Amino acid sequence: MATTPPTAPNPALARFPADVLEAFQRYRAKGDADAVEAVVIAAVIDYRPSSSRPAAAVTDATRLVEELEYDSVAVAELVFFLEDLFDVTLSNDDLAGVRTIADLRACVTCKLAVKARTA
Amino acid sequence: MNPVVTGVGFVTPIGNDRRTVELSLREGRHGIAPVEFLGNPELSVKVAGTVKGFSVDSPSWRDWSWPHGYDIPKEVLRGLAPHGLYAICSVEQALANAGLHPADIAEDPDTGLYCASAGSAMLLHHNLAQMRAVRGARGNPMGVVSSIAGTLNFNLAAHYRITGTVCGFVSACASSSHALGYAIDDLRLGRLRRAIVVGAEELNADSLLPFAHMRALSKQADPRLASRPFDAGRDGFVGAAGAVALLIETPEAASRRGAIPMASAAGWGQAADGHSVAAPHPEGAGLLLAMERALADAGTTPAGIDHVSAHATSTPVGDTAEAVALRRLFASRGLRPTVGATKGLTGHGLSVSGVMQAAFSVLSIAGGFVPGNPHLGAADPQCDGLELPRSTLARAPSRVLSNSSGFGGSNVCHVICAP
Numbered sequence: 001m002a003t004t005p006p007t008a009p010n011p012a013l014a015r016f017p018a019d020v021l022e023a024f025q026r027y028r029a030k031g032d033a034d035a036v037e038a039v040v041i042a043a044v045i046d047y048r049p050s051s052s053r054p055a056a057a058v059t060d061a062t063r064l065v066e067e068l069e070y071d072s073v074a075v076a077e078l079v080f081f082l083e084d085l086f087d088v089t090l091s092n093d094d095l096a097g098v099r100t101i102a103d104l105r106a107c108v109t110c111k112l113a114v115k116a117r118t119a
Numbered sequence: 120m121n122p123v124v125t126g127v128g129f130v131t132p133i134g135n136d137r138r139t140v141e142l143s144l145r146e147g148r149h150g151i152a153p154v155e156f157l158g159n160p161e162l163s164v165k166v167a168g169t170v171k172g173f174s175v176d177s178p179s180w181r182d183w184s185w186p187h188g189y190d191i192p193k194e195v196l197r198g199l200a201p202h203g204l205y206a207i208c209s210v211e212q213a214l215a216n217a218g219l220h221p222a223d224i225a226e227d228p229d230t231g232l233y234c235a236s237a238g239s240a241m242l243l244h245h246n247l248a249q250m251r252a253v254r255g256a257r258g259n260p261m262g263v264v265s266s267i268a269g270t271l272n273f274n275l276a277a278h279y280r281i282t283g284t285v286c287g288f289v290s291a292c293a294s295s296s297h298a299l300g301y302a303i304d305d306l307r308l309g310r311l312r313r314a315i316v317v318g319a320e321e322l323n324a325d326s327l328l329p330f331a332h333m334r335a336l337s338k339q340a341d342p343r344l345a346s347r348p349f350d351a352g353r354d355g356f357v358g359a360a361g362a363v364a365l366l367i368e369t370p371e372a373a374s375r376r377g378a379i380p381m382a383s384a385a386g387w388g389q390a391a392d393g394h395s396v397a398a399p400h401p402e403g404a405g406l407l408l409a410m411e412r413a414l415a416d417a418g419t420t421p422a423g424i425d426h427v428s429a430h431a432t433s434t435p436v437g438d439t440a441e442a443v444a445l446r447r448l449f450a451s452r453g454l455r456p457t458v459g460a461t462k463g464l465t466g467h468g469l470s471v472s473g474v475m476q477a478a479f480s481v482l483s484i485a486g487g488f489v490p491g492n493p494h495l496g497a498a499d500p501q502c503d504g505l506e507l508p509r510s511t512l513a514r515a516p517s518r519v520l521s522n523s524s525g526f527g528g529s530n531v532c533h534v535i536c537a538p
């Protein structure tokens with residue numbers, strides 16, 4: 001899978017703001033974990049239901065279902081997007097304990113770490 | 120009791136609102152444009168009846184765009200196929216045209232929804248290819264509801280919170296005429312007081328090219344030559360996309376809220392050819408019987424019809440079958456109602472075709488004009504005895520017979536008349 005140069009922007013991110021693109025490139029280039037956080041938060045905001053009106057700013061501690069009104073389809077869409085973007089697989093078991101953005105990010109970074117070790 | 124039409128909505132190759140569609144019909148302005156599929160300029164399909172102002176080529180709704188004025192939440196979009204987006208836009212127009220707000224029909228047990236669509240071959244293909252690429256491990260959770268043939272009724276029923284009848288029809292090019300027919304019956308039987316009837320189709324390689332492989336499509340690159348129903352030189356139909364919605368009500372329901380009917384759905388009839396999976400009966404036997412049944416249901420006779428909105432798609436075999444049936448019904452009795460084939464302007468919208476013609480007939484009656492056949496050059500000799508005006512006539516038909524025929528030999532005809 002060496003067809004994409006490490007810093008090339010991913011077409012799946014085309015609709016995201018420049019700082020998210022830049023964060024993703026930073027992750028691709030240096031494996032920067034903070035960059036993963038920025039991308040996950042941006043994706044969670046992008047995929048949240050349009051009825052969702054979070055009371056406070058979206059942070060690592062924001063809960064997907066209770067605060068952002070995610071339903072099971074929106075969760076599935078978000079997970080597929082992250083799987084495709086980071087080339088990882090998040091199983092139902094992996095996601096069972098995910099409540100907050102931090103949980104989701106930890107889940108993704110854990111998978112990325114496994115992937116890096118086995119690469 | 121005959122239901123009345125109080126609202127129409129259009130997303131069509133000849134316009135995305137009632138005013139533009141009516142102007143295109145009056146002026147004989149077609150909506151057929153050059154197309155290329157799968158990056159292959161060698162394909163024999165050169166033109167199609169394209170919908171303008173929408174961008175829905177991507178399998179991802181996130182890439183789509185549509186005209187301003189339609190506020191569609193992403194929870195709705197994610198379940199839609201491209202033609203579902205067209206359908207919602209057409210229903211929004213029909214409701215507004217009828218003086219109704221979506222809240223007026225939400226959770227109203229007396230409002231029904233009657234849909235016609237062939238589903239989305241593009242999304243079905245895309246979603247299953249994605250699933251197969253990961254050996255079945257995962258797939259789009261909205262893959263089923265966005266792509267199978269019931270996609271319109273699933274999505275529109277949920278979006279508009281329809282609690283009366285919800286159903287879908289799959290008789291191909293007769294399907295939205297079936298939808299209208301059964302909606303009329305439910306109103307007549309007192310089961311409902313209002314119904315939304317909508318047909319929709321999208322246009323892409325997956326929806327259209329299989330018809331080229333049946334040798335059903337025109338190979339012409341000039342729109343005026345490609346779609347020319349009843350012309351001696353016609354060589355196939357031109358595919359089209361779009362959605363058309365009709366809002367019909369019992370006369371009492373319309374009058375109670377002060378709605379002004381544009382036309383009346385006077386009667387309908389159906390009959391099948393019992394002949395071939397794809398080709399019509401060579402003499403239009405099923406179509407003739409369907410026309411006779413529609414006239415009987417409307418309490419009229421061939422002499423009571425002053426215009427026919429022909430199904431005529433511009434295929435050699437199909438137009439001949441319809442011409443023979445029309446001759447038998449009218450010319451053999453010395454009758455010469457005008458016959459117009461609007462697919463010359465729009466192309467053939469498949470599932471949309473029936474409700475599109477019904478809605479055009481409503482415009483014709485309400486607007487006082489009869490659409491002509493502007494692409495017709497030398498008429499097929501099979502049409503001898505049929506009155507095929509080339510240009511629009513400035514007179515209001517009082518009773519229009521609107522024909523549809525679909526695969527398997529389904530024929531469905533409607534009589535639309537002045538209210």
